[in-house]
Amino acid sequence: MANKPFAITLKPGTSLANLTGSWRSARPVYLNRLPPCNNACPAGENIQGWLFHAESGDYEQAWRVLVRDNPLPAVMGRVCYHPCETSCNRGQLDEAVGINSVERFLGDEANKRGWKFDAPAAATGKKVLVVGAGPSGLSAAYHLARMGHQVEIQEAGPLAGGMMRFGIPKYRLPREVLDAEVQRILDLGVTLKLNTKVEHIEQSMKDGGFDAAFLAVGAHIGKRAMIPAGDAAHIVDAVSVLRSMEGEDKPMLGRKVVVYGGGNTAIDVARSVKRMGGEPIIVYRRTRDRAPAHDFEIEEALQEGVLIKWLSTIKQAEVGEITVEKMELDEKGFPQPTGEFEKLEADSVVLALGQDVDLSLLEGVSGLEIKDGTVQVAPNMMTGHDGIFAGGDMVPSERTVTVGVGHGKKAARNIDAWLRDITYAPEPKHEIATFDKLNPWYYSDADKTVRPMLDMIRRQTSFDEVQGGLDETNALFEARRCLSCGNCFECDNCYGVCPDNAVIKLGPGKGFEFNYDYCKGCGICEAECPCGSIKMVPEDI
Amino acid sequence: MSFQPVKFYQTGTYTVGNRLLGPDERSVQSGELRSNSINSGHRACQGCGEALGARYAIDAAMAESNNQLIAVNATGCLEVFSTPYPESSWQLPWIHSLFGNAAAVATGVAAALKVKGKTEVRVVAQGGDGGTTDIGFGCLSGMFERNDDVLYICYDNEAYMNTGVQRSSATPPTARTATTMPVGKEPGNVFGQGKNVPEIAMAHGIPYVATATVADLRDLEYKVRKAMKMHGARYIHIFVPCPLGWGSASHDTIKLARLAKETGTFPVFEAEHGEVTSVLKIRKKQPIEEYLKPQKRFAHLFGKHAHPEMVEHLQAIADRNIRKYGLLDEEKAHG
């Protein structure tokens, strides 16, 4: 530059000498916020995390991230009531991401491609007994096995799966799907002893030389209601009906079947009856919007021809007929009798009024606390008895497969800690990436993919799976609807929108860094970050 | 309009980049090796839309010309904040002459390149709205009429910001500036007839005219790159919010540009040889208030001594733009 005109002509790019970072009164920082889906998942899945890989079409990696938390994605993708979708931020934009359907796609892909779990950690030499091969027990066994513990499941029934097999009809969960996911867990080296009812837990632990136990026996005893009934009236409980569906001999319920209750089990029974050629009528004492069953299941049942009598209670059951009383809701929403009666044809009555836990294996075990028919556990899932943990339907909580799986994972982590004589401390939760943290402008308009449904005639006459799955194309579409709430997905917005070039792009997969030498703190990066992964923090001045 | 062959439903073409896109489909701004034509350390205010718009546009032109680019700059914020002695932010050959002559200087540069046979080197001229729609208008029109091989880019922040926020012919009606104070019977800038320079450019029949905003990077880059593929006089009018002059939060720069487009107050379109060839449709139509309220320059339209009739008038102008350019899809227009 020596021969160039003084002062008027300047060297290019020399403004780097001017560190404009000193202008700043607030600095942007990158952070991860907890996506609402992850926060809502009872199984503690890192949903956003696995969708991230699915978005790029790397389904195997997506599945591997998924099964770090839940070994049963193909099952989950069918039976989970997906609270993740209820809380999904995309629901405020158009419709929630079909997380459940992508999960099922990944689970099915794994089964189709024969993906195996990563090998377990080095053996610890510890033995853990898991009682019950339902979702909770299988989940605990899986996690414990991956941690290197020797696990044995003792199951009273003839097959693994618990309620997934004996409570959920085939048309919602084909058995080969369940079998494949159970087998993958067993392939980790988990021992499964079927038809092995644990009569006394302490004795079983002693006999097998177990260092700890996880109890997940479920709730299989159908609740009874006091219904005046004639001697010959055919009254059975829903759990027994659903269980017997799995055997050779289908239950004999007759043509007209009244199902009493308004939960998912009542719906399952009614839809099963329909498929066996019967004419089910659900009798429920309250209204549709107050029924505990999921509305989409009620809707599907109605579509298939299940009749439902809302605001009705059964007053009397006789051979071939029942008497129902019409109810009305009081101001507080409780059903009150009206004195109006009606007779219905009924070859049998199935009670679907909830289930109780068989706690007989705990008799004589010290330190336990039983309340309302369930075992009380500490936050670490341990019962009052040292080394005995419990989860699933036998502890107080919502009784769903997903909650059970979550219990299994949580218990496994705590059992592992307990075996190592340490305390399991979960990572502190990030703040939640609520909708207001997002800049939804940047997300394209894309409605949720509708999963194919089986045609009506086959729904009414067979136990074929009602809801179809996604194929690769629409699974990718659906995965890409994820907003990646609270977690950078490398959209380059911050890098692009900075008027001061103060964002350094580190390269694919490496994210970004702020260059505080030049960042003036304007906050455009935070405002324009689609997923809420940047936060402005005041500078100490 | 901008076109992304592979559509990603998560973000589509709205974000700067997308990790799932192939290298040749990415925006210039998402590249780690973008030219950063304006280097860090420039003295633009926090959240300056013009600094951003200029980097977007010039980087795109650099990419399209394989870095064979010369820039001519009118006097104004962009010039002042980028080249105060002894530091320059520009990383390409750059010249500033005067406030009102950028288009003519660019003509001269282009002529020199032509006569020397340097056909690979291209020329852009750039200025603010004052330097373009007011004082530089004569030179601009001359450059258009001669169809000189220059891409002229106007960064429109709707007033003379460098001198302390005075009204220009691009200042919208009702806006407060230092010379259109919000006092009297008609507070703020008057409802004049406006001066639609992109349309005036089109009236010259030049090969390419486009408008863009800093809120739609992919669209902006597409237009600059398209313009750079052409020869002759080309004009791109880029809407760049000014936090200082508009009394808006520094982090709202892009949001306001987006709202200007989404309300219809700033129509985004392109035209070839005087004919509109495409418009960027409004995605989610917003009432004009959404755009006005975050800006203190319009504060006198609201609150205690509100002027709803003026807001209505501004809404009518936006609605006219929407009709005139067909900014809404049919179903949205009637929905």
Next chain:
Amino acid sequence: MLKQIEGSKAVAEAIALCRPEVICAYPISPQTHIVEALGEMVKSEELAPCEFINVESEFAAMSVAIGSSAAGARSYTATASQGLLFMVEAVYNAAGLGLPIVMTVANRAIGAPINIWNDHSDSLSQRDSGWMQLFAETNQEAVDLHIQAFKLAEELSMPIMVCMDGFILTHAFERVDIPTQEQVDGYLPPFDPRQSLDPKEPISIGAMVGPEAFMEVKYLAHAKQMQALELIPQLAAEFKQQFGRDSGGLVRTYRADDAETMIVAMGSVLGTVKDTVDELREQGHKIGVLGIISYRPFPLQEVRAALVNCKRFVVLEKSLAVGMGGIVATDVRMAVSGTGLKGFTAIAGLGGRNITKASLHKLFLEAEQEKLEPVTFLDLDWDVVNKQLEREKQNRHSGPIAENILYDKGMSTSAAKFG
């Protein structure tokens, strides 16, 4: 080659021989013939490669030249009068940026009242713009100065105006020796810009410079013009070597050796002055002439040396610093400060008023007798002036001055008289 040719055409041919690469043209009398001729040469490809650009204003003309020069092209334009004023901002800018643009100024008066005829008000108004200004006495000199001007401008990276009297020179058919291309090529090397806009070596031209460096920048421009004082005679000498004639330089004296009275002037009027001086010399008057060729830079030493031996001098100038007097005279007096020389200023020929030998004869004799006022207005019609002044004294709404003067002179047909 000797040609009987119009001054504008001759200059156009000289410009073409200098191989300009970009020419900006905007019509204004009396320079129009120059760019018209050049335009034809470019269009016929007689002059190539060259870009001829019909701009929309003088402001654009100079701006285009700024751009083309900054991008390394030899750049030329021509203007006059109002046109020069219209481009003033760019004129200063070109100098500030150190761009070696060559511009012909066909000197013409500045309005109002609008007037297309010759005086020096236009280029002298750009005295402080940072441009060099050379004044041609004849069309031959105009041709020669243009050739020297490109070399001078490019050597220093400073713009230069070659000033030639409008109509008197531009439109006069005279015999002019037009050099050959070989001669000019041998004298004027291709343009090697000191700096240029080039993607291979990016620079930022035209920075904002604050108080910390502005004075230095300005001083450096001044220093450049001081260098020009040495370079101009050198280039004139080289020119003589190549072309075999005296042309250019800083100043030129005529019959000055024993002169007691010196007449100082610029441009074509020197011809009339010399004729008058010849007559006076024949009558025995010790009178000589100092012609100033380089008005900017102003050759203080050379002027002083040329005048120091006389007893008195008259600066005859075609320009007026309204409210003060002479413009060139001020500089000449600066040159002789401390010598005690008696100096007179004669304002003459404004707006194309004819400067006759008779008037000069009278003026020079009065000067010799030191009977002149410090500032004399040659051939001013005092009758008309005094009438108007009288009217204005009586009534401040005295109507348009020009109209009244026409009336007083009996030239107005409408006979509109106000007040």
